[in-house]
Amino acid sequence: MYANWVERVLDIAIALFLWVLRIVVVMVVVVGSLLTLASGRFAPETWAQLAVDGAAIGSIYALLALGYTMVYGILRMINFAHGEIFMSGAFGGYFAAVILAGNGFLNANPLASILSIIIMILVAAAIAVALSVLVERIAYRPLRNAPRLVPLISAIGASFFLQYSFRGLLGPGIFAYPAVGILNQDVGVPFIRVQWVDVLVIVSAVMMMTGLYLFVMRTKLGTAIRAVSEDKSTAALMGIDVNRAIVTTFVLGAAMAGAAGVLYGLVFRQVFFFTGFIPGIKAFTAAVLGGIGNIPGAMLGGLFLGEVETIGPTLFLSGLGVPSPNQLKDVVAFTMLVLVLIFRPSGLLGERVTKQRA
Amino acid sequence: MSAIASAVPRPSVGGWGGVIRAGLVGAAVALYLCLVGIVPTFGERALIDDIVTLGQASLLLTALVVGYVAALRVPAGDPGQRPLRLVLGGTIAGAITGLSLTLLVLLGSVVDVRSIAQPAGPELYDLLTFDLGVPGAWLPVSVGALVGAIAGASLLLPAWLRRALVVGLGALILLGLFAGILRTPMLGSDLSDLGRFLFASDGLTLEGAIITVVIATGGDILLRRLDARKRISRLSEAQRRVALPPVLLVVLAVVLILPQGLGPFFAQVVALVALYILMGLGLNITLGLAGLLDLGFVAFFAVGAYTVGLLTSTAEFGIAQWPFWAAVPFAVLIAMLFGAVLGLPILGIRGDYLAIATLGFGEIIRILAGSDLMKPFLGGPRGIINVPKPIDVPPDHFLAGPQQIYYISLLCAGIIAFVAWRLRDSRIGRAWVAIREDEDVAEAMGVNLVQTKLMAYMLGAAFAGLGGAIFAGLIGSIFASSINLQVSINVAAIVIVGGMGSIPGVVLGAIFLIGLPELFREFSEYRFLFYGIALIVMMRLRPEGLLPSRIVRRELHLPENVEAAGAPVGSNVAAEAQERA
Numbered sequence: 001m002y003a004n005w006v007e008r009v010l011d012i013a014i015a016l017f018l019w020v021l022r023i024v025v026v027m028v029v030v031v032g033s034l035l036t037l038a039s040g041r042f043a044p045e046t047w048a049q050l051a052v053d054g055a056a057i058g059s060i061y062a063l064l065a066l067g068y069t070m071v072y073g074i075l076r077m078i079n080f081a082h083g084e085i086f087m088s089g090a091f092g093g094y095f096a097a098v099i100l101a102g103n104g105f106l107n108a109n110p111l112a113s114i115l116s117i118i119i120m121i122l123v124a125a126a127i128a129v130a131l132s133v134l135v136e137r138i139a140y141r142p143l144r145n146a147p148r149l150v151p152l153i154s155a156i157g158a159s160f161f162l163q164y165s166f167r168g169l170l171g172p173g174i175f176a177y178p179a180v181g182i183l184n185q186d187v188g189v190p191f192i193r194v195q196w197v198d199v200l201v202i203v204s205a206v207m208m209m210t211g212l213y214l215f216v217m218r219t220k221l222g223t224a225i226r227a228v229s230e231d232k233s234t235a236a237l238m239g240i241d242v243n244r245a246i247v248t249t250f251v252l253g254a255a256m257a258g259a260a261g262v263l264y265g266l267v268f269r270q271v272f273f274f275t276g277f278i279p280g281i282k283a284f285t286a287a288v289l290g291g292i293g294n295i296p297g298a299m300l301g302g303l304f305l306g307e308v309e310t311i312g313p314t315l316f317l318s319g320l321g322v323p324s325p326n327q328l329k330d331v332v333a334f335t336m337l338v339l340v341l342i343f344r345p346s347g348l349l350g351e352r353v354t355k356q357r358a
Numbered sequence: 359m360s361a362i363a364s365a366v367p368r369p370s371v372g373g374w375g376g377v378i379r380a381g382l383v384g385a386a387v388a389l390y391l392c393l394v395g396i397v398p399t400f401g402e403r404a405l406i407d408d409i410v411t412l413g414q415a416s417l418l419l420t421a422l423v424v425g426y427v428a429a430l431r432v433p434a435g436d437p438g439q440r441p442l443r444l445v446l447g448g449t450i451a452g453a454i455t456g457l458s459l460t461l462l463v464l465l466g467s468v469v470d471v472r473s474i475a476q477p478a479g480p481e482l483y484d485l486l487t488f489d490l491g492v493p494g495a496w497l498p499v500s501v502g503a504l505v506g507a508i509a510g511a512s513l514l515l516p517a518w519l520r521r522a523l524v525v526g527l528g529a530l531i532l533l534g535l536f537a538g539i540l541r542t543p544m545l546g547s548d549l550s551d552l553g554r555f556l557f558a559s560d561g562l563t564l565e566g567a568i569i570t571v572v573i574a575t576g577g578d579i580l581l582r583r584l585d586a587r588k589r590i591s592r593l594s595e596a597q598r599r600v601a602l603p604p605v606l607l608v609v610l611a612v613v614l615i616l617p618q619g620l621g622p623f624f625a626q627v628v629a630l631v632a633l634y635i636l637m638g639l640g641l642n643i644t645l646g647l648a649g650l651l652d653l654g655f656v657a658f659f660a661v662g663a664y665t666v667g668l669l670t671s672t673a674e675f676g677i678a679q680w681p682f683w684a685a686v687p688f689a690v691l692i693a694m695l696f697g698a699v700l701g702l703p704i705l706g707i708r709g710d711y712l713a714i715a716t717l718g719f720g721e722i723i724r725i726l727a728g729s730d731l732m733k734p735f736l737g738g739p740r741g742i743i744n745v746p747k748p749i750d751v752p753p754d755h756f757l758a759g760p761q762q763i764y765y766i767s768l769l770c771a772g773i774i775a776f777v778a779w780r781l782r783d784s785r786i787g788r789a790w791v792a793i794r795e796d797e798d799v800a801e802a803m804g805v806n807l808v809q810t811k812l813m814a815y816m817l818g819a820a821f822a823g824l825g826g827a828i829f830a831g832l833i834g835s836i837f838a839s840s841i842n843l844q845v846s847i848n849v850a851a852i853v854i855v856g857g858m859g860s861i862p863g864v865v866l867g868a869i870f871l872i873g874l875p876e877l878f879r880e881f882s883e884y885r886f887l888f889y890g891i892a893l894i895v896m897m898r899l900r901p902e903g904l905l906p907s908r909i910v911r912r913e914l915h916l917p918e919n920v921e922a923a924g925a926p927v928g929s930n931v932a933a934e935a936q937e938r939a
Contacts, residue, residue, distance in 0.1 A: 007806055014808060017702055078710050095474065139894045143901075149651055150901045152710050153854055156653075157893025160847070164887035168394025171476045281721070284714055323730040331725050334718030341715055342703045 018342065025339060028316060035319030042314065045191045050311045056198045056267055058306020059205035063260035064283030065290065065298035066212060067253025073229040073293035074249050075144070080155035081135055082257060083280015084162035085128045089258025090271040091166065092127035093120040094175055097265075101178040113182050117200070117266070121259045128258030129251050131162065136250045141243075159277075167273040174272040177265045201263045208256060209299050215252070216295060225249055229293065278330065282309070285337040291347025300348060309333045376431035377447045381454025384424030388417055389458050392486070394887070395477030400880050401485040404561030405534040412561075412880070413485055415531065417459070421502045425452040425509030432510075444510045452506015459486050459498035467492045522578040529574030530567055537561050539877065543620055613768070617761045627876045629760035632767035633828055634872045638852040638864040639774040640821025645850065646859035646907070647782060648814035649794030650705075651713040654720030656845040657700065658693040658819040660727055662826030665689040667742035667836040668735075675735065675742045682748045686827045693823020694816050701815040705808050709797075720846050728838035741837030748831045763832040770828070774821055775861050782859075790814055822849075844886075848872065851889045855896055857903025866905050 036042070064086055071079040100106040100116045107113060139158040143151045183197035216222035221244075227235040228245040236242050264279065265271050286305040290297025312332040313325035322328065340347065391397050401413030410418070428451030429444045463483050465471065471478045487494030512520050533540075537557045544553030556566035617625040637655065644650045669678045669685035678685075704715045726732050728739060736742065749762045757765070781787045789810045792800035801807050830836045848871065856867025871889065875882040896903065 007809065010809055011806070014702055014812075017699075021703060078714065098473075139897075142898055146897070146901060148709055149649065150897050152651065152713060154894050154897040156850075157890045157897065159890070160886045161890030161894065164884065164890060165390075165394050168396070168477065168884065168887065169475050278721075281714060281717060285718075288711065288714075323733075327729045328725065328731065331722045331729075334722050337718050338703055338715055341707050341711060345707055345711075 022343070025335075028320070032316035032319045036315055037319070039319060041318070046314075047311065049192045050314065051307060052192060052194055052198055054307035054310030055303065056201045056306070057310060058303040059202050060260045060264050060267070060302075061279065061283045061286045061306050062299045062302025063205050063208060063256045063263070064279060065286040065302045066209065066295060067257050068284050068287040069290070069292050069295060069298040070216075070225070070249045070253050072287065074225060074246055075140070075151075076148070077140070077151045078155060078284065079140075079250075079253070080152065080280075081139075081158040081162055082253065083276035083278075083283070084159050084166075085132050085135075085254050085276070086257040086261045086264070086279060086283075087166065087271070087273065087276030088131050088162065089124035089128040089254075089261030090265045090275055091170070091175075091261075092124035092258060093262035093265050094177055094271050096120040096123040097178045097180075106178060107181045110182050113180050117180065117262070121204075121262050124258035124262045125255040126258070128254040128261065132250045132254030132257075133247060135162070136247060141246075159280075163273055163277070170273065172273065174270050177269045177271065179269070180266065183266060197266050201267060204259070204263065208259060212252060212256065213295055221245070221248055282330075282333050285333060285340075288337060289340050289347055291349040294347065294349050297347055297349035304348070305333060305336065308336055374433065374447075374450075377428040377451055378454065380424050380428040380431060381451035384420055384451060384455035385458035387424075388420050388455050389462060391416055391420065392459065392462060392482055393475040393478060394884075396884060397485060398477050398479070398482045399883055401481065403880060404558070405531065406567045407558030407561045407563055409564060411485065412534065415534075417486075417498075418501070418505055419531075421452045421455045421505040422509045424455050425449070425506030426512065427451070428506065429510035429513045441511070441514055444513050445507050446510070448506040448508070448510020449503045450506070452509065453499055453503035455506070456499040456502020459502070460495050463487055463492065463495040463498065467495075518579065518582055522575045522582070525578040526571040526575035530562075530570050533570050534562050534567075535878065539620070539624065617764045618756060622759060624877075625764065626760040627873060629764040629767065629832060630876055631868050631873045632764045632771065633825060633832065634848060634852060634868040635865055636767045636771040636774060636828070637822060637825035637849045638856065638868050639771055639778060639861065640818050640825065641849050641853050642859065642861070642864050643778050643781070643790075643821070644814050644818030645853050646857075646864075647778070647787060647794065648790040648811060649709065649858075650811060650814060650818075651709060651850070652716045652815070652818060653713050653846050653850060654700075654716035654718070654723075655818070655822050655849045656720045656841055656843065657716075657723040658696055658822035659826035659829070659845055660723050660841040661693045661696045661819075662689040662823030663830040663836045663840070664727070664736055664742070664826075665692050665823070666827040666830040667745050670746055670830075671742045671744050672746070673742070673744035675737050676744070682746050682831055686824070689827040690820050690823045693826070694820040696823075697816040697819025698812060701812050701819070702808075705811040705815060717843075717846070720843060724838075724841045724843070727841045736838070739838050741835055741840075743835040745830045745834050745836065747834065748828075760832060763828060766831075767828055770824060777817075778861065786810065786813060847886070847889065851893065853903075855892050855903060857906035859907040860903065860905050863903050863905035863907070867903070870904075 064082065067082050067085070068079060071077060071082070097106060097116070097120050100119065105112050106116045135158045139154045140151055143154055180197075183200060184195055187194040187196060187199060216225060224235070224240045224245045225248060227238065227240055228242055232242055235245070261271075261276075264275070282305060283302065286301035287298050288301070289305055290299070290301025309329050309332055313328050316332070317325035317328060397413040397416060399413070400416060401411045403412045404410070405412050405415045425448035429448045432443045432447035434440075435443060462478070463486050466478055466483055483491070486498050488497055490497065512523070515523075533556075538560075541553050541557040544550060544557075556562060556569070558566075562570065617628045637659070641652060641655055644652050666682070666685045666689045668676065669680045669688060670676065670682055672679050700719050704712060707715065727736055730738070732738070747762070748766055749757055751757050751762070753759075782791075789800065789805045792803065792805055793807065793810060797807060829840070833840070852864060852867035852871050854867075855871060856865070857863025871892075875885040875888075881888070900906075
């Protein structure tokens with residue numbers, strides 16, 4: 001395009017820049033961590049506490065990331081509206097909780113509370129699944145054979161449509177989740193504060209993810225999903241109902257997202273129409289981190305992102321003298337996305353879709 | 359109307375089931391319009407004074423479209439009974455649409471649904487029942503049936519008359535929307551009598567509405583009769599060339615006097631539209647030509663705005679107190695530099711990852727701008743104030759206020775348009791288009807992917823910086839809260855809806871997506887809802903945008919996409935499988 005040497009010099013400069021960038025990042029992480037640890041401002045209990053918090057939010061990211069990764073695996077498309085599906089689930093759980101709290105069932109006794117949480121999760125999953133199937137039918141299915149950017153843009157449109165529909169329906173206010181008494185009690189781990197809500201989030205996320213993994217790996221429909229993600233047309237030739245496999249994927253992802261919405265609501269105790277957007281982008285980051293299209297990768301990526309985002313600002317930045325590093329939580333998360341894309345675009349566990357760059 | 363009609367019927371849907379299905383879709387749409395609050399919000403504004411509000415009009419329009427579509431789906435039968443069948447089909451679908459609202463009113467009289475649908479309050483029920491309360495609950499269903507019947511019957515009219523009536527109706531709605539904006543200046547001028555005759559204090563007068571419909575309908579019929587379009591297309595090249603300069607001059611004159619005379623509010627709106635045209639043209643290079651979906655436009659906008667703020671502000675945080683124009687080139691350069699630094703790491707990755715990565719950049723810059731880390735330099739939420747005006751004139755000068763921003767933005771937009779137009783057919787422009795079409799093939803043809811993409815990304819960033827710089831001049835200050843995701847979404851939506859790679863498309867997109875919401879408070883509340891719908895509808899019906907460039911249109915209307923063409927057998931089977939489901 002240009003005289004050849006200009007191009008070559010530019011390429012070398014670019015490579016140099018990228019190396020400098022890598023070194024800077026490593027320096028920030030290493031020097032920042034060492035300085036923070038050397039300063040001795042934080043007791044070991046603080047780190048353990050952060051790790052628990054990180055595991056809780058990380059489990060939620062992992063549940064969400066599964067939806068991204070499965071849809072990407074099967075359609076090669078970023079389901080941008082997934083964060084809004086998550087938000088709809090959080091709202092579904094909210095309304096269920098309000099009704100349950102209204103007749104006193106929610107906090108009647110521990111068993112009732114657990115039952116209530118299960119009901120909330122089921123309601124949330126139902127709403128999330130319904131919306132997700134609707135979105136797939138209206139905004140994605142007609143565009144399945146279109147050039148790549150077209151379904152992505154449609155998904156962005158669906159995301160805004162859902163966000164502002166909820167804003168129109170419910171108003172822009174923030175809704176406070178009803179408190180579930182037992183969840184805020186301490187588990188009794190020495191030195192750090194672990195509440196039952198953290199246990200609930202982590203345990204239920206692990207259970208759901210295991211269930212999903214078994215479903216995808218062991219059942220006939222799961223096999224169909226895997227076949228369709230491998231090669232749509234061959235799968236169709238083998239008599240697999242492609243549409244059914246795709247819809248099932250959306251249903252599974254949405255059910256996880258809806259459940260994640262309730263867990264998020266129980267941890268952060270609030271929900272509003274914009275709740276889903278940032279967690280959505282972060283969960284996508286987690287999916288990329290784990291290797292998109294890769295189900296165990298999404299789980300690992302979610303947990304990893306949760307931990308880095310929670311521990312990272314304090315560990316890396318406070319030692320460098322950055323004021324109120326926790327404001328920069330999202331900056332750490334998004335920087336990580338960019339870093340993964342540079343260092344290891346196929347993700348931690350490798351990507352299932354690299355070979356066919358559809 | 360024709361676009362909707364051609365898109366809706368599907369081969370699998372037919373018979374009376376199709377009619378009922380159309381009615382159910384209409385019912386869903388009508389309920390949606392009511393429950394998300396569009397009807398009550400627009401219900402505060404009259405279309406025709408004291409007769410029908412814009413909110414009611416939106417429901418009537420729904421019933422009209424539904425009745426029309428349903429009548430199209432009525433199964434063929436005895437030709438003698440066709441009129442009856444058409445009217446019946448329209449009536450049924452319209453009645454189903456209206457029935458949903460009747461049920462809503464009845465439900466609302468028993469239980470309060472406001473906890474899950476805030477807008478479903480007394481105002482909404484008053485609008486639906488024409489202030490009659492529960493006794494008027496039968497009104498929506500009967501009005502729906504009536505409107506549906508009219509729509510069905512309209513199929514009996516000759517096509518030219520139906521078309522003309524649609525034009526008349528469109529004109530009515532358009533004029534009703536603009537009534538407030540047109541009335542005020544008319545009252546202050548020699549046209550005050552006409553203004554009072556056509557417009558009431560809210561919406562059109564009845565006489566005005568009738569006259570509007572009659573003139574628009576008649577005009578359309580007249581133009582048809584004269585075959586205006588055919589005559590223009592029959593003009594020879596030379597004749598057209600003669601006719602072009604005067605037409606262009608008129609357009610230019612209108613564009614130039616636009617912000618004058620219609621008041622400061624209108625001037626502010628057109629200035630903002632011009633600014634977004636500028637930024638849209640900038641993104642048009644990145645997205646439209648090179649196909650890089652950049653959702654982090656606001657990052658460079660912020661860099662430009664803060665650079666100008668820091669260099670020119672005479673208040674706290676200002677470091678140089680330069681004049682505005684000295685700072686602008688620096689703003690552009692630094693934005694470009696940021697484009698290179700942020701772009702380099704991510705330009706090697708796939709297109710859809712890029713969208714998310716750039717979205718992340720936008721968020722990073724937004725958070726940094728408001729963070730305690732940058733507060734000592736950028737002021738955080740307190741911002742940088744006292745950015746000087748680009749052109750310092752006395753307040754009664756015709757360039758005072760937002761007008762100067764309008765002219766500056768237009769001038770810059772013109773420059774960008776020229777640059778984009780010249781670049782498009784250059785070597786690098788063709789390389790961009792090649793990358794957009796197929797990265798692998800482009801690389802195989804010797805295009806250096808990273809460098810070529812970087813060039814597009816940096817150009818986009820530079821123009822975003824310019825937009826930010828002018829924005830700082832428009833507001834006179836720069837706050838962290840001005841840096842938000844909505845800027846990125848606005849710009850991306852303009853380019854996508856207008857037509858990727860098309861300069862007139864960007865202009866049209868900015869007028870629709872920025873101008874309308876800014877002019878009408880009702881729109882601005884539902885701005886992003888409309889964006890969402892617009893993006894989905896555009897991708898389904900017209901992915902190339904409203905005014906596309908020729909190449910993009912061709913690309914998006916290939917019979918099958920490349921992948922499918924590579925495996926014809928499999929794709930057929932897949933298509934069959936899709937149909938079966």
